[in-house]
Amino acid sequence: MTVVETARHWRDHDPDPSTRAVLTELIDAAETGDDAAALDLAARFAGPLTFGTAGLRGEVGAGEARMNVAVVTRATAGLARYLLDTVGPDARVVVGCDARYGSAEFFDAATGVLAAQGITVFALPPRLPTPVTAHATRSLDCDAGVMITASHNPPADNGYKVYLGGRASDDAGRGVQIISPADADIADRIAQAPPADEVPRDSTAVIHLDDEIVRTYVQRTAAARPDSGPSPVRVVVTPLHGVGGGVARDVLRQSGIGDVHVVAAQADPDPDFPTVPFPNPEEPGALDLALDLARDVDADVVIALDPDADRCSVATPGPDGRWRQLTGDEVGALLGEQAARDSGRLGDTLACSIVSSRLLGRIAAHHGLRFAATLTGFKWIARTPGLRFGYEEAIGYCTDPDTVRDKDGIGAMVRVVSLVEELARDGRTLTDELDRLAREHGLHATAPLTIRVEDTALIGEMMERLRSTTIDRLAGSPVVENRDLAHGSADLPPTDGILLRTAADDRVVVRPSGTEPKLKCYLEVVLDCSDGVVPHAEASRRLDALGADIAAVLEA
Numbered sequence: 001m002t003v004v005e006t007a008r009h010w011r012d013h014d015p016d017p018s019t020r021a022v023l024t025e026l027i028d029a030a031e032t033g034d035d036a037a038a039l040d041l042a043a044r045f046a047g048p049l050t051f052g053t054a055g056l057r058g059e060v061g062a063g064e065a066r067m068n069v070a071v072v073t074r075a076t077a078g079l080a081r082y083l084l085d086t087v088g089p090d091a092r093v094v095v096g097c098d099a100r101y102g103s104a105e106f107f108d109a110a111t112g113v114l115a116a117q118g119i120t121v122f123a124l125p126p127r128l129p130t131p132v133t134a135h136a137t138r139s140l141d142c143d144a145g146v147m148i149t150a151s152h153n154p155p156a157d158n159g160y161k162v163y164l165g166g167r168a169s170d171d172a173g174r175g176v177q178i179i180s181p182a183d184a185d186i187a188d189r190i191a192q193a194p195p196a197d198e199v200p201r202d203s204t205a206v207i208h209l210d211d212e213i214v215r216t217y218v219q220r221t222a223a224a225r226p227d228s229g230p231s232p233v234r235v236v237v238t239p240l241h242g243v244g245g246g247v248a249r250d251v252l253r254q255s256g257i258g259d260v261h262v263v264a265a266q267a268d269p270d271p272d273f274p275t276v277p278f279p280n281p282e283e284p285g286a287l288d289l290a291l292d293l294a295r296d297v298d299a300d301v302v303i304a305l306d307p308d309a310d311r312c313s314v315a316t317p318g319p320d321g322r323w324r325q326l327t328g329d330e331v332g333a334l335l336g337e338q339a340a341r342d343s344g345r346l347g348d349t350l351a352c353s354i355v356s357s358r359l360l361g362r363i364a365a366h367h368g369l370r371f372a373a374t375l376t377g378f379k380w381i382a383r384t385p386g387l388r389f390g391y392e393e394a395i396g397y398c399t400d401p402d403t404v405r406d407k408d409g410i411g412a413m414v415r416v417v418s419l420v421e422e423l424a425r426d427g428r429t430l431t432d433e434l435d436r437l438a439r440e441h442g443l444h445a446t447a448p449l450t451i452r453v454e455d456t457a458l459i460g461e462m463m464e465r466l467r468s469t470t471i472d473r474l475a476g477s478p479v480v481e482n483r484d485l486a487h488g489s490a491d492l493p494p495t496d497g498i499l500l501r502t503a504a505d506d507r508v509v510v511r512p513s514g515t516e517p518k519l520k521c522y523l524e525v526v527l528d529c530s531d532g533v534v535p536h537a538e539a540s541r542r543l544d545a546l547g548a549d550i551a552a553v554l555e556a
Contacts, residue, residue: 057158131406248309263289328396376511378396442527
């Protein structure tokens with residue numbers, strides 16, 4: 001079929017009148033010779049939106065390559081078939097959603113399709129954080145959880161995230177994001193699903209939950225602060241126009257952290273994210289309003305949640321009074337040390353992704369705990385047996401695996417504020433604790449290097465160049481390890497990546513991004529601090545040299 005014929009067939013079976021109208025207009029224009037309309041149609045029907053380990057994620061709009069009611073309907077029909085085949089007719093699913101464009105409509109479609117198949121469907125109250133859905137999947141002993149969210153993607157995007165639990169997974173994977181072969185098995189069933197308007201929906205059979213499941217999440221998360229009295233810590237919080245603000249405030253209030261200042265302009269959900277160029281706390285400028293407020297109120301710590309509140313960024317005042325946003329690895333080390341010292345926590349293993357700092361491994365060994373390095377993503381980190389704490393450098397932290405087997409920005413927030421409070425009793429700060437860890441284990445300094453491309457084929461060419469080039473030295477030190485992660489190992493499944501390590505114990509991991517057209521390089525240098533001096537300036541110079549050397553190979 002031609003693109004116009006494919007588009008017409010899709011339109012004729014699209015149950016949403018708004019996207020039907022868009023396609024009708026484009027089809028009519030393309031048939032009259034409008035080249036722009038023809039190109040637009042070609043992009044919308046370049047192939048179906050791929051269902052993978054992140055579920056679905058893409059731009060909201062009409063067509064099979066966009067996020068819309070028709071795509072969500074067919075995806076849910078495939079998920080329902082998978083659950084009926086693997087679990088049976090008594091399968092249970094919980095569904096949540098954020099406040100992005102399309103979230104409410106996609107939520108209604110997902111719950112209605114599942115219920116029409118006889119599956120027990122629990123609908124969470126609308127506009128809640130992703131960690132609440134992850135918590136509900138475990139707490140309600142569901143066989144799957146669905147979260148409608150695009151996390152920190154641009155405003156135009158939305159997504160469909162799937163957890164498996166109950167009888168659909170083993171215990172270590174209960175309430176964890178899907179991995180292979182489940183993703184491929186669900187994708188196969190989506191491909192076999194009928195056109196969207198032929199998929200039954202039954203909204204009357206959906207069980208709409210009240211706020212009780214939210215209260216259990218709030219109570220458990222608030223209990224992470226060990227002290228029962230009022231906290232003296234003054235906190236600035238921003239949910240970045242996302243859905244985490246209300247739940248975060250409830251958690252802080254219940255935990256006794258009452259001196260809280262929320263960035264007013266970013267407090268309420270707004271799918272346009274009007275005050276930030278990109279709704280990701282890691283992006284430059286995202287924390288500007290929060291830091292301004294922190295200076296005005298003389299805060300002790302800044303917490304920024306991403307729009308679905310599964311990630312958490314932290315900023316702290318330095319000794320010179322200037323505020324500094326901590327890296328994901330720095331927060332990971334702080335929370336890892338905190339978890340390692342807390343013998344009351346379940347689990348005996350600290351875990352992080354292979355692209356995260358190796359400092360967590362040294363912390364685990366120092367405390368007699370196990371350590372695991374996994375592939376990138378919480379679908380791998382959260383599956384670690386005996387997990388006590390896990391993190392990835394992209395500001396994701398799992399601080400209470402028994403409650404949320406995924407990253408949880410609100411849970412991390414409580415742990416960070418509690419640590420600020422604990423350190424302040426001794427006249428110390430988060431920066432002081434990082435320096436102490438450096439003196440004990442060596443300064444592990446990390447930095448990202450990202451190479452963005454217009455043509456995704458260039459990513460494969462750069463990876464091939466890296467594989468075929470002999471690299472003798474990096475940052476002035478001989479390369480002693482060159483490992484192609486595509487071969488896998490006893491500890492890691494195969495993945496597209498290269499790991500290089502030098503005699504100075506500097507390390508570079510290079511891998512393609514799983515969601516964007518870019519190549520990502522993760523740089524780490526390790527410096528000795530046995531003389532008591534923490535050489536931050538030298539670490540910065542070494543990171544710059546390391547980045548320049550690897551970029552020269554990739555961009556040759």
